[in-house]
Amino acid sequence: MRRIRSSNNPEIYLKPVFILKGINISDPFVNRLCDGTIFSLEQIEFIIPTVEKLLTKVNDLKFTNSISFEAQMIEKTISFMYTCDVFDLEPVPYVYSGINYSYPILSVNFRQTEEYTVLDILDIAEREGIFESEYFDRVYLCSNCSNGHLTYREVCPKCGSSNSTTEDIVHHFPCGYVGPISDFKNEIDDQLDCPKCDKRVRHIGVDYDKPSVLHECKNCAHKFQDYNVKAKCLNCLTDNGVEVLKGKEIRRYKLTKKGELAAINGFVSTSKDIDEIIGTVKxxxxxxxxxxxxxxxxxxxxxxxxxxxxxxxxxxxxxxxxxxxxxxxxxxxxxxxxxxxxxxxxxxxxxxxxxxxxxxxxxxxxxxxxxxxxxxxxxxxxxxxxxxxxxxxxxxxxxxxxxxxxxxxxxxxxxxxx
Amino acid sequence: MFEEIIDNYVRFLSSLTVDHFIRLFWFFIFFEFVRYFLIEFVVLNLWRLSKYLNRDIYARARDEFFFENPLISVIIPGKNEGKHLYKLINSLNEQTYRNVEIIVIDDGSDDDTVTIGRDLERAGLITLFIRNEIRGGKASAANFGLRFTKGKYIIHMDADCSYDNDAIEKIIIPFYVDKEVGGVGGNVQVRNYDETLVTSLQAIEYYDTISIGRTVTSYLGIYRIISGAFGAFRADVLDQVKGWDIGPGLDGDITVKIRKLGYKIKFEQDAICLTSVPNTLKKLTKQRLRWDKSLIRFRVRKHKDVLFPNQAFKFANFIAFVENITYNLILNFKWYFYLVDMVVNYPSMIVNILITNILLYTFTNFLKFVLYSLYRPRSHTQYSFFLIYIPAMVFYFGYYLRVVRTIAYLQEFFFKLSYKDPWNPEKTSVHAKRLKL
Incomplete structure (x- = not known):
């Protein structure tokens, strides 16, 4: 399915494809790339009208062989949408996507690690009036490779290690001693004794409370109260500070009238389009x-x-x-x-x-x-x-x-x- | 009416004999003038002489300090003090002594202190910002900060203060002059001296009672309160006394605890800290009621053992306590005795006695202010600014503060109101009261 839909040849990527299978396909990506599912060969006759309709619509289309990559991707996307009578390009939460959301017919052209390009292409298409869009969600991508597969970790502000322990801080009211709960533990029983005044600590809220916590880094022994949050990219292993992550909007797109016409007539130009290259002919x-x-x-x-x-x-x-x-x-x-x-x-x-x-x-x-x-x-x-x-x-x-x-x-x- | 009073007063003065003068103004002559002028003046000269004679020791101590270059930990506990932090940190980052770590402890602030503190920490302007989500009182915040310190000396600061750029250097050198020093108090002066009449009067008061008064008591070995605004301690000594106990008045309390261990307490006049003082009479009254209550609570109650011969008895501590209790507590009430004495025995002369007292105190105040300026470190303002306010000091110091002190003593003595002061969280004060802390 991927190979068919990622082809650059319209005769291939616009081909009607049906899946013959005993059960429904659960992969949302594949579901959106095929034209339907049948469960036995006897059902073929039922899909013939659909196939005919698809082929008729394919025949409506003209292609302009733009040498701009972006224009080519947009043309491919909108011509597929037109033939399938689909006018909404919905982002699909997809765990195998490099940006965690997939626009299947567009994303299929990219490897997982390059999927962030999809967002730029859709942005261009919207600026050209091919799509109109509305906000759907926001994703954060690695500052180095633009991958969205990040693992967020609380790390030591000094050495960046995520290997730490946490202890409650205890404030003993009568003497004003404040320290981690381990200070109060004795070696004889499970009770707590104040290391400053030797009094037994008994009743939270009455003779002591726990006003905060204290973390200790097991890597560098630094004691601290506030972790730094870092996002480690699972693709390139860059440890990003969350403030440097690239925030990108995931939008829900709708094909405009102009987009529909562009699909039929061939998507001709974008601001990113490349003029004719000297030494070549159209x-x-x-x-x-x-x-x-x-x-x-x-x-x-x-x-x-x-x-x-x-x-x-x-x-x-x-x-x-x-x-x-x-x-x-x-x-x-x-x-x-x-x-x-x-x-x-x-x-x-x-x-x-x-x-x-x-x-x-x-x-x-x-x-x-x-x-x-x-x-x-x-x-x-x-x-x-x-x-x-x-x-x-x-x-x-x-x-x-x-x-x-x-x-x-x-x-x-x-x-x-x- | 006015002319009649003047006539009366001239007649009173012309008929005044020496015996009569002593009888009528015994309180001023024997207590105020002797203690707060004569003795102070003599001691100041002795102090100045000793400072001159020991100048080489001081220079060597300074060299030793800079050669050793120990880490100094500054702890700044407070609640809702975020707005003051930048000014304070700015003055700390200008210090001549550089090996300093700055730890800010937020005691459950409910304003933007957390954001400011974390920003300062991230920008590297302070070493550490730690926070207790639940307020525990100043002592608990200071103790919490203490456990993060790594320095050989600990300096306690208040967030609403700022410091001369050699303040840290100056407050640490006494530890190198005398190895038995356990704590050093800094010289607190008023930053907002020109804001209102109340702040101007407090500025004069601070010059007198802190810059001069503490120099004198420190020289005599009876200096008894390292101000919370600016105090330095040996880290090992703080460890021995296990940090601060519950306030209000925790700065005086810890000083006594250190003295009890046998360490010396010194005042360093040249280590200057500027603080903002209350700018209205109402706020000032509230502050002084709190301060004055601690005399009863800590000297008369918690640390009364200093007055009795026991294993830990130290003569200097005994004298410090006796002097403190005598001049603040006993004489405070003795003044009322003097007032009654005059009203009962000389009812016809009461106006003239009052006028003379005012004139005597005003004259002494002028004399002290001008003369003692030779014994004070340079000020951040012209002393001449204050001259116009000196006459008001009689009423401020002699009457207003005396009345406030009396109320505070009575409130604490009979009702133990310091344990109800919202300055300290109730959850800790109930324990302090029960345990007589």
Whole structure:
């Protein structure tokens, strides 16, 4: 289910999916990602109308292949919501979520440790008028890695250890002695005796009371009355002071009219959108050029290829970098590719994670070798420019076949991408 | 009417012989003038001489103190004192002596003291802020703070005071001058001296009874009260006396306890603390009634054993008590005896006697104030500010305080009202009363 819904290809992630199972699925995350549950194959006929309706709605949609990651995620979310006739994007308390709440159709695109990006994306969508929202809850995230899996501990204000003991403080009224209850314990019986005046302490409220408590750190022996509260991140193990935690609002979103139209027409732009990258053509233009190349091959029987380079972990990469760096990264990718191909070859972004390029009039094995070379160079570039970030690529090359349409070529080319 | 009084008075003066003068003003001549002027003056000169002669010892003691550089623990117990803390802490952080830990003890405050205290602790301006959620009284708060101290010397401070930047240094040096010193009292002066007439009069009173009076009693070895506002103690001595007992009057009480163990108590005139005194007569009356009751409670009741020969008998303690009881308790009532004596025996001259008494006291007050300024440390204000208030001191010191003292003594003597003072929580006072503490 995760693999289907986290695909970047609308033909995959919008596919109607039903679960065949003997019992109900209790996982709220999976429940929201599937289109229904059936308990036997005989029930298939009952879901046919639903499937038809879903497919009809999918056919209404247009996609704009934005190369902005955020725009792509928003488009994906709202198109799914539109096809399912769901207009509310509810946060679901989810223990496996990195921020403790999940918006399943959006969160499915992210690893647990990157889920905080979901909140930024929803924020952008709301600013663009795609969603309107209302307050639902507030979460606190690690100041280092933005993870919400925190364990709150009372710690020693001096050494930060959570290993401590607590004792009642006893005030003996007749003599004014104040000290921990252990001062009053004697070695003979269980009674309490005042260490100052040796009188037996008998009756709380009459001859003594317990005005406070005293904690003693077992690590550094510091005695104190007020703990510091710290939140230890279970992801990166940073011990955060509660005052430095990132407070984030969890909001309940509703698709607006503008959002609905954006789902149908393709979500085009956000303020975070990335302008066309120099050296590339728009994906629609690429498809047109591909159509002409296929037509040309039909007449000349030459050998041309299309190739795809796909970043397999885009959510991981883009959640760590801002839109400016994202743009820089894409520019670098294009620069490396452009330096390895002929000027007559064309590069285009199918999405923020998939680059399609043409390599005309060369044998398929040469195209494969060039692509290998490009990937090696890209890996070297990534290792130099983003030392702490792993960027994974997968590639595919296919010879153009004049019997197939441009769409089918691209579908074949990208069908195995994660 | 006025001219008639003047005429009468001139005739009275012109007919006054020496014998007659002594008969009419015996109280002033034999008690007030002798004790509070002549003896004080002589002792002050002896003290000044001894200070000069011992200046090398003092310098060596100071060097020894700074060489040893012991940790000094300052404890500041109080309830609802948060608003005063910043000013106090500011003056403590300016001290010439730096090895100091500051412990603030909140005795069940119901204002924003907790927030202020925790903030100061977090900012590193104080070492520790501890709190009892339930009020237990000043003694319990001080004792609670005491167990967190790590210093060789403990200084008890009041939160509504502030201190000269060499106050800590000055109050500790006497411990190095004489190793038998168990406690040192600081010199308390009035910060709000110019707020009202009442505070100005108290400022003059503090100059006289604390700056001068305690210097004298300290030199004579009969100094008997280390003020709660500013007092330093050896930590081991406080350990021996097991901290403070229930008040009101716990500062005088602990001083006696330390004296009983055989330690010396000293007053350090140059260790200056400024305090805010009550600014209305009503508040002042309430404060003095509380203070004066403790004479009966602690000297006459709790520590009366000092007056009797027993194993722990110390002559200096005996004298300190006798002097205290004589000049505060007995003479207080003897003054009424003098008043009756005059009214009964010289009813026709009572106005003239009254005028003469006022003039005699006023003259002495002027003389003392001006002359003793040579024996006081420098003040935070011009002494000339106070000259205009000196005539009022006769009424303040001679009549008002005397009446308040009388009421306090009677209240405590017959009704033990100090045990009902809300200054101390009732839950502890009932035990103090039952155990005659």
């Amino acid at each position: 994906f629609d233009t690429f498809k047109t050029m591909l159509k002409y190349e296929i037509e040309r091959l039909r007449q000349t029987e030459g050998s041309s290829n299309i190739c795809a380079i796909h970043i397999t972990n885009p959510s991981q990469v883009y959640s760590k970098i801002g839109s400016e760096v994202q743009k820089g990264l894409l520019k670098d990718l294009v620069r490396v590719i452009r330096s390895n191909i002929r000027s007559s070859d064309v590069i285009s972004f199918q999405s923020s994670s998939t680059i399609i390029l043409s390599m005309n009039e060369i044998p398929n094995r040469i195209a494969k070798r060039i692509l290998e070379e490009i990937i090696n160079m890209l890996k070297r570039l990534m290792n130099t420019a983003f030392k702490n970030m792993e960027v994974n690529f997968e590639t595919n090359v296919m010879s153009l076949d004049y019997k197939l349409s441009p769409e089918l070529h691209i579908q074949q080319l990208t069908k195995d991408f994660k």
